[in-house]
Amino acid sequence: MKNQILKISYLIVAVMLSIGLQAQASGTVVGNGGDPVFEFLRATRESMNATIKYVLNQPEEKEKFCKSDRLSEEQSQFCRDFFFKIGQQILILSSGQKPTEFVLREKPLYVQGPDGKPMSVAARTSLGPEGTIEFHRDSLRTMAPVQVLFLITHEFEHKTVIEGKSISDNERIGPFHSGRELLDAIATSIVSVAKRKGKIGSQFGIRDLFSCEASNGSGNFGAQIVGSRLFQDGNLMTYETSVGSNPMEGSIYFQEDYETILRLKFVITEPNNCGEDSNGRNTVVEIIRSKTMSGGRDETVVSTIVFPDNPICNNKKRLVVSYGQIRFACQYFASEGTTSSPFSTGLKKK
Numbered sequence: 001m002k003n004q005i006l007k008i009s010y011l012i013v014a015v016m017l018s019i020g021l022q023a024q025a026s027g028t029v030v031g032n033g034g035d036p037v038f039e040f041l042r043a044t045r046e047s048m049n050a051t052i053k054y055v056l057n058q059p060e061e062k063e064k065f066c067k068s069d070r071l072s073e074e075q076s077q078f079c080r081d082f083f084f085k086i087g088q089q090i091l092i093l094s095s096g097q098k099p100t101e102f103v104l105r106e107k108p109l110y111v112q113g114p115d116g117k118p119m120s121v122a123a124r125t126s127l128g129p130e131g132t133i134e135f136h137r138d139s140l141r142t143m144a145p146v147q148v149l150f151l152i153t154h155e156f157e158h159k160t161v162i163e164g165k166s167i168s169d170n171e172r173i174g175p176f177h178s179g180r181e182l183l184d185a186i187a188t189s190i191v192s193v194a195k196r197k198g199k200i201g202s203q204f205g206i207r208d209l210f211s212c213e214a215s216n217g218s219g220n221f222g223a224q225i226v227g228s229r230l231f232q233d234g235n236l237m238t239y240e241t242s243v244g245s246n247p248m249e250g251s252i253y254f255q256e257d258y259e260t261i262l263r264l265k266f267v268i269t270e271p272n273n274c275g276e277d278s279n280g281r282n283t284v285v286e287i288i289r290s291k292t293m294s295g296g297r298d299e300t301v302v303s304t305i306v307f308p309d310n311p312i313c314n315n316k317k318r319l320v321v322s323y324g325q326i327r328f329a330c331q332y333f334a335s336e337g338t339t340s341s342p343f344s345t346g347l348k349k350k
């Protein structure tokens with residue numbers, strides 16, 4: 001995403017981007033109101049596709065693929081050959097013209113276990129290219145990105161066809177006791193390449209994008225600003241998204257004089273992931289005067305407006321705040337799931 005910067009006569013206008021959150025972003029930009037768990041799945045699908053493409057195109061990865069202390073030489077070879085037969089099929093299934101759809105289920109999912117009895121699982125799919133992949137929401141929401149990557153890779157492997165046949169979990173195959181062991185060996189290798197090559201981060205996140213306009217009476221400009229969502233409950237329904245709350249978050253500002261800027265800040269509080277129970281839902285929009293002092297900044301709020309609404313739930317809503325000739329107006333644009341890791345890849349030194 002690009003920010004436009006237009007110079008305005010005597011005022012210098014600058015746009016800050018949240019640099020820390022750009023690293024390792026992976027995901028597709030989508031509309032509002034989605035389930036965050038679903039966005040995490042999308043982001044992980046992108047990571048899987050990127051990793052498979054990488055392995056298929058790197059001869060040195062091909063040699064290493066499926067090498068593991070836990071596999072015999074024969075199993076490693078079989079695993080490697082098998083992956084290079086199905087890799088392209090997975091890419092077509094996952095990102096082609098009619099990609100395999102993901103479905104989130106609230107109720108537990110069962111498959112037939114090795115003993116023939118029903119076994120509860122986090123994901124399941126029918127064998128072969130048709131049909132969706134189902135996921136159990138409660139199992140997924142506490143998983144790390146690498147675990148979800150393992151899971152979706154395993155499921156996509158079930159959807160491939162070799163010599164007219166798909167791999168089931170419980171049947172023997174080649175030197176493997178079960179199809180499950182083979183599919184898991186391949187998924188383990190994919191996860192290890194993804195980690196090593198930075199194709200997956202250590203935690204899930206959601207970034208919310210806003211389109212903003214700023215004017216000062218003599219000119220105006222537009223910018224897209226990213227806020228990152230901070231979840232406040234394990235069920236991922238309650239969150240806070242803010243812009244301009246801390247130096248790592250993007251914002252827009254006008255320079256008032258040499259030492260002082262007037263900066264936009266807003267904080268969205270969402271109690272129920274845009275559900276009907278909206279008690280506590282609001283957005284506080286402020287203009288902050290921030291003055292450079294020796295040893296820090298002195299900040300005062302010069303204008304505040306509170307909307308009893310969340311622009312992410314209601315994307316027609318414009319957040320407008322003004323102070324004198326200065327006016328900021330923002331509207332929600334889209335959200336995307338990421339597997340960024342703010343702790344390991346953020347905060348690069350200037």
Ligand SMILES: [Zn+2]
Nearest residue numbers: 154158169180
């Ligand atoms: Zn399976």
